[in-house]
Amino acid sequence: MTEKRPVIGITLDLEDGGEGQYSRFKWYAMRENYMSAVSTAGGLPIALPLFPQLCADYMPLLDGLIITGGAFDIDPTLYGETHVHPTINLRPRRTQAEAAYLAAALQRDMPVLGICGGMQLIAVALGGSLIQHIPEECPIALPHEQPNPRDEASHSVTITPNTLLARCTANRTRIGVNSSHHQAVKTPGRGLINAVAEDGIIEGIEDPAHSFCLGVQWHPEFGIDPADKALFKAFIQAAGDSA
Numbered sequence: 001m002t003e004k005r006p007v008i009g010i011t012l013d014l015e016d017g018g019e020g021q022y023s024r025f026k027w028y029a030m031r032e033n034y035m036s037a038v039s040t041a042g043g044l045p046i047a048l049p050l051f052p053q054l055c056a057d058y059m060p061l062l063d064g065l066i067i068t069g070g071a072f073d074i075d076p077t078l079y080g081e082t083h084v085h086p087t088i089n090l091r092p093r094r095t096q097a098e099a100a101y102l103a104a105a106l107q108r109d110m111p112v113l114g115i116c117g118g119m120q121l122i123a124v125a126l127g128g129s130l131i132q133h134i135p136e137e138c139p140i141a142l143p144h145e146q147p148n149p150r151d152e153a154s155h156s157v158t159i160t161p162n163t164l165l166a167r168c169t170a171n172r173t174r175i176g177v178n179s180s181h182h183q184a185v186k187t188p189g190r191g192l193i194n195a196v197a198e199d200g201i202i203e204g205i206e207d208p209a210h211s212f213c214l215g216v217q218w219h220p221e222f223g224i225d226p227a228d229k230a231l232f233k234a235f236i237q238a239a240g241d242s243a
């Protein structure tokens, strides 16, 4: 008998729709490599719609949760700031739904992987805060919106030894990553920092209070470094173990 694949819920983006798009009406979106990275690592990916009211119904179907990234930002009031940088683009419905999925998963100690904006959401849920716009708050930072394609690396990150991320990546200490974000984690709240870029920008966090709650600022679904595939494998393994 073949072993059951851990079921991994992956949050969807929601587009407004319009002329020249997939539909003139609202449509859900997800880059294909989120799903293929999960499938290649041995998981069974399913897409999660933005229905916070159905989150409790989805939870028993899932063994793990991935919170994806996207071209939108978390409302700064959620991390205690009244100033809102003019570059900030809010999608309240998406944030509300992803926060509900995250809270429900953590309450069950279900493995969670946050990617880019997903890591930023984990930081905020753990009581942390965000840099609202890197070029303004950290003018000497590297370009974190890379000009080259996202299936190429743009800078390296140093992984903190003795962390969950280090264990997931066979104790690699430095890896090349892609970079596509204008915000970053400023403080990790109750989380621990597990990866940092050369310029000091936080690139990964994890919550030691949970079996597997880990976020990375880069996009490992592109599989640029072998560590990216190892991270997905470790996440799927953890989801299978908790099933």
Ligand SMILES: NCCCC(=O)O
Pocket: 069, 070, 071, 072, 073, 074, 116, 117, 120, 180, 181, 182, 183, 184
């Ligand atoms: N804030 C959402 C994730 C991407 C970005 O920081 O630009």
